[in-house]
Amino acid sequence: MGHPDTSAGGTAAAARLSVAPMMDWTDRHCRAFHRTLTRHALLYTEMVTAQAVIHGDRPRLLDYDATEHPVALQLGGSEPAELAEAVRIAADWGYDEINLNVGCPSDRVKAGCFGAVLMLEPERVAACVAAMRAVSPVEVTVKCRIGVDEQVPEEVLPAFLETVSAAGVTRFAIHARKAWLQGLSPKENREIPPLDYPLVVEMKRRFPQFHISINGGITGLDQAEELLEQGLDGVMLGRAAYHEPALLLEADGRFWGDPRGISAHEAVEEFRPYIARHLESGGRLHQITRHMLGLFHGQPGARGWRRVLSERATRPGAGFDVLDAALAELLRDAA
Structure with missing residues (x-):
């Protein structure tokens, strides 16, 4: 698959508005459809585990339509060598970005020691992204939560960002909720823990050198614009973009000044x-x-x-x- 020219800042410009990776939803057909609605927004695959890439049906897992660019592959895993091997394999597919999942609270994810449970092990995350960056032809980014379980987000989130950025990552998408690894289902983890947008905005103020996108509970483009006006670099829409995809029809004009507008x-x-x-x-x-x-x-x-x-x-x-x-x-x- 061919690469678009992303030399002007990689996918960072596209990340001004992105559609979140969502299991069972953002498959290749969903992304191709969303790309019909917006030429500019950054699209993400569903999370694919590193082990699946290494041992599974690679074309089924990694193929996509050339029209989907700019498109990012989200990987799940916690072993640096495995993640590096998955990145090496996926390089042939020409994704525009590789993202490490440090936010998914699902039971099957927790059992595999990846996803949100990795918020407890920032040094491991740093080792993972260092190994991924060493073999990746494109930028490696991280999607995380503000904390898990009894962690105090105001303490753990800045420490997490500092530790992971020391391994070379400068772009983070932050889901502005804690994840509770015990007692809440994945669906409940997307709805019950309270949102803390001000904390994510504070992280951008504290680390102006990072590109920070915010995710979680954002219902429309007006709200997205308000968050960008508070200094954030990007907004990641999840369920709103899926359940009301017509939202994306206005995105190009509002966020990139592209007047193409279609109905x-x-x-x-x-x-x-x-x-x-x-x-x-x-x-x-x-x-x-x-x-x-x-x-x-x-x-x-x-x-x-x-x-x-x-x-x-x-x-x-x-x-x-x-x-x-x-x-x-x-x-x-x-x-």
């Missing part, structure tokens, strides 16, 4: 060639349209659009007739 309907039309290629290669329609259900959120006909795609896109042989029927529902209700 949600135009985005569907632009996305048709990608869908056609997927269907021609034997793919199923619902593998793509499941990521498109929220596109017309809040508009007349949105319920009909969702219903048609939910009920019919999973059927064998489903094709553009289903997409057209869903669009017809929209038009009928909007009339």
